[in-house]
Amino acid sequence: MSWIKDLISPKTRKWEEFYRNRWQHDKVVRSTHGVNCTGGCSWNIHVKDGIVVWETQALDYPILDKTLPPYEPRGCQRGISFSWYLYSPIRVKYPMIRGALVDLFNAEKAKTGDALKAWANIQANPEARRKYQKARGKGGFRRATWDEAKEIIAASNIYTVKKYGSDRITGFSPIPAMSMLSYAAGSRFLQLMGGVNLSFYDWYCDLPNSFPEIWGEQTDVAESADWYNSKFIACMGANLGMTRTPDVHFFAESRHNGTKTVVFAPDFNMVAKYADKWVPVHAGQDGAFWMAVTHVILKEYHYDKQTPYFIDYTKKYTDSPFLVEVVEEEGKLVPGRLLRAGSVKKYKDIEKGEWKFLNIDSKSGDLVCPGGSSGHRWDGKDGNWNLKFEDAETGKAYDPVLTLLENNDETLQLEFVEYGKNNTAQRGVPVKHIDTVNGKVKVTTVYDLIMAQYGVDRGLGGDYPKTYDEKEAAYTPAWQEILTGIGPKTVLQFAREWARTAETTHGKCSIIIGAGINHWYHNNLIYRAGTMALMLTGCIGVNGGGMNHYVGQEKLAPSDSWATIMSGKDWQKGVRLQQAPIWHYINSNQWRYDGNQADYNTVPKNDLSSMHSADMAVKAVRNGWMPFYPQYNKRNIDIVKDAEKAGAKTDDEIKDYVVGQLKKKELVHSVAEPDEEVNFPRVWYIWRGNAIAGSAKGHEFFLKHYLGTHNNSIAEEVADQFVKDIKVRSENPEGKMDLIVNLNFRMDSSALYSDIILPAASWYEKTDLNSTDMHSFIHPLSPAIAPVWESKSDWVIFR
Amino acid sequence: MVNVPILHDSAGEVSQTEVKDWSKGECEPIPGKTMHDMVIVDRDYTKIYDKFISLGPNVRNGLAAHGNGYQCADFYEKMLDDKDHLQVVDGKVYPSLCEDEEAANAVLYLSSLTNGELSHRAYQNAEKRTGLKLADISEGAKDVRINYKDLQAKIHRYNQSPVWSGLMNDDRAYSAFTYNVERLVPWRTLTGRQHFYLDHEGYIKFGEHLPTYKPSPRPEAYGELRKSVATGRAKVLNVLTPHGKWHIHSTYGDTLRMLTLSRGMEPCWLSVEDAAELGIQDNDWVEVFNDNGVYSTRACVSARIPKGVCFVYHAVERTYSTPKSQIRGGKRSGMNNSFTRVHLKPNLMVGGYGQFTYHFNYWGPVGVNRDTHVLVQKMEKVEF
Structure with missing residues (x-):
């Protein structure tokens, strides 16, 4: 039984020293990981002699309701590996600049003695521009000082603001909740400068529409x-x-x-x-x-059994009792818009009547206008924005009719489409006649439409399935x-x-x-x-x-105060927050390879549904549905100057001038002419994310059109045959971006494609905050050690 | 001049009852109503640093999120009493945001989630708007103040606040919309109720006004395999890119531990049937490609995977295990986004109408990627 002896022999038990030594740390500091895993787990970071030696789960979560199991243990195999990064070979230790770029810059600076002129000369020289753009993704970084890196960055910012406007400077950083101050740092910097933040939750396809x-x-x-x-x-x-x-x-x-x-x-x-x-x-x-x-x-x-809990809930908390107009379209009856309160005599004079809607009271049979609608939220009157069964305009209590099955003027056959096999069905729906200021209309309830849409046969005639087997x-x-x-x-x-x-x-x-x-x-x-x-x-x-x-760590719990700090709204109004999917679709030229969505989406045929997505994006920007930066084919400061020259004195007069210019098409939204050089995005900051690879839907198009470097796309351009509004230039521009700056603690794919890499402090080296949907606690990230090598926190870098 | 779209949780929600395009002469362009708004901003580029490091005076006007606001001028003033954390700009004094920890404490001190008095004020404001009794929810938390050092010392649960819809009194687990259901506070929608029916003109025209089923786009129409030609035995598969086990997105995948525990790369998972048909054995190198690009990796043949689909867990890095691609003439192969391309669903772009109104990360088309089809074939020669 020698192995038993081995176990008790002090000499052969020396391996245990390893574990004893592990506990001889100097201090333990609480931190977490800002990695968009949605975990948001509290960790203890063990430090010895100024070196992070290991991390353990914190194991001190409070207990919620006594009937619930505890949150422990929180932390996974990936989180516990994090400390490897601190001293790993892929740690970004110093600022790095692409060699081809720094050579060009130094040569121009030696010639001109001025960083801004040097940058302008490089940008004015297509050959020079191509040279460093083609080197992107091909190594050749040089170690630089912070001052050298900052000088080029500052020169590119000033050059871009002066030549094109600050809305050509963009930043991408995802999921603030995972390290919200680091996000806010770059965002505050961009917004105070007039730059653009790209959204992330929708771009990552984590936003559930x-x-x-x-x-x-x-x-x-x-x-x-x-x-x-x-x-x-x-x-x-x-x-x-x-x-x-x-x-x-x-x-x-x-x-x-x-x-x-x-x-x-x-x-x-x-x-x-x-x-x-x-x-x-x-x-x-x-x-x-x-x-x-x-x-x-x-x-x-x-229907077969009217389950009281379900019926009560549906009545009270959903739009099911609301009235919908039945309309005729190409000879068929179909569901239309919600009936507006302002369209009936009883409510025709109420404020925001187009944004208030109607139910029928089961007791009196009268129309009622429930509170709580968007009209009640924005009509300037207090106290009516609630879900009480109370007519917000008259104050009377009511009980809504859910279905017109028992009390209707007629049954109409409406058309419903099943898109899987593209079958249409005519199905009976109970309808009431309502007098409106525009004449008599036919209405049904949302609930009745749902019953018909789902094919629940209630004896109303038409193409309802009779059994579950059809x-x-x-x-x-x-x-x-x-x-x-x-x-x-x-x-x-x-x-x-x-x-x-x-x-x-x-x-x-x-x-x-x-x-x-x-x-x-x-x-x-x-x-x-x-x-x-x-x-x-x-x-x-x-x-x-x-x-x-649960897709993405989107819940930034203290969003009320944070939103102001991240957007610089504590100082100024007007922020540029961009919907990223549209931005990338347009700017990385992916729209040019996209066929007409109507050919792969499944849609009824009409003017709107037959539009190419790029044209829809242009429409959405013009109509104020979606933002788009760059804004116009002209520097925004010049537009305001022109307006002032033309006599505009107040903000409203400037706006009037701009509207006039747009109407005359003297001024064009950048989104409508994305391939004109004046509309290119120029400078891109990437921090806390892997924007050129990990999250780059259409990565190869990023390489081609943003970066101007080698790529493996053989995709064919097809959009020109479908688009009407967006301008298609015969030349498909490549290499739109002048400078890509990446803050990183890791040499990842995006870092390797960037022009300047700045060494960022890791999650054990900085002060930050973290929250998640998965639990209701708020966690700190803490500097267990000072940032290693020449790295700095995102807050300090952007500061 | 900053262009601003029509925004959610603002009166812009009640601006466009119909889809009309001023650029086509269908209506007059009215900023903030039929078109985006414009804000004129004075920006002193020499003051950006000063502003960055100090908390500006507009905080005195109150803060808000999701349409729930509160006054906090008194707390801003109290921050000015903290002599160790101030900045002076042009002779005026502001709370300092210079150091990371100062910024952290500003967020915590001024948020209704970590300052109970502010939560209480937010509920009081909600009472006015709704005509309901709500401030009892935050009564017990009025004295709560959580700062950064508190968070380091022990784990804190944050306050409930009308910014979020779950009720958390008495250590109750957070569940969304319990505030709406139990307290009769409307959802921020057109009718204030949960919507079965979406009557926006765009939704009716795209056939999505009622809940429905639509088939996934067909690969021929999606257009990502127009020009790709297989050079060997290949098959069209629907490629899925779920979240993986040995990494969080692209992070951790490049650590020694995760590389050791996994295959040292993110393989392409294939069904036994598809692999057999393609003459692919487990651990063979394969190319996963379409017109957009190519990803070269090893095959992981598994009974777990159904026929007709393949998996590449996202997100891989180009920094390791990335050979040259045969199919694209020896150029360095890409990663899992090499075979994706953006497709936007147009009805998700509508705006100016109830809940269909823009807010950052709240509304708009999303970067879908799951309807992507690829060809998969075995690599004959692996070169790095």
């Missing part, structure tokens, strides 16, 4: 502890074991609490193993499954099988268990959802399909319920 569509909310979800309160969890497009590593235990633990768990995924993934059921739905087809689930729920729990009829369990590969029995079992659970627990069914769904072209529709099942069973706004979308 359905949230604004349904709730007017960017994203708002449950913290992971609340999963434990759920009694039925459907998990789709989210591989919790893999990507929600510190939180997945709540999913596992919930099963000990009696929760049923179902995982939808095309592959047998890491969370499927925790689930009661794995539904191997065809990739991207989850929406079809949910459409059928809602079909069953509506039929069995809203494959051609939307949206039956048999219909969805063609798309999802999942048998109808699974849908029935799922829908009934879901509804019974929601009924019994008053809404404790939830969906956990993620990038696996949100990254599809029709993500908003798939999300809406799932959300319908939640709303119709009263599972939103309930502990244990919810549409719990």
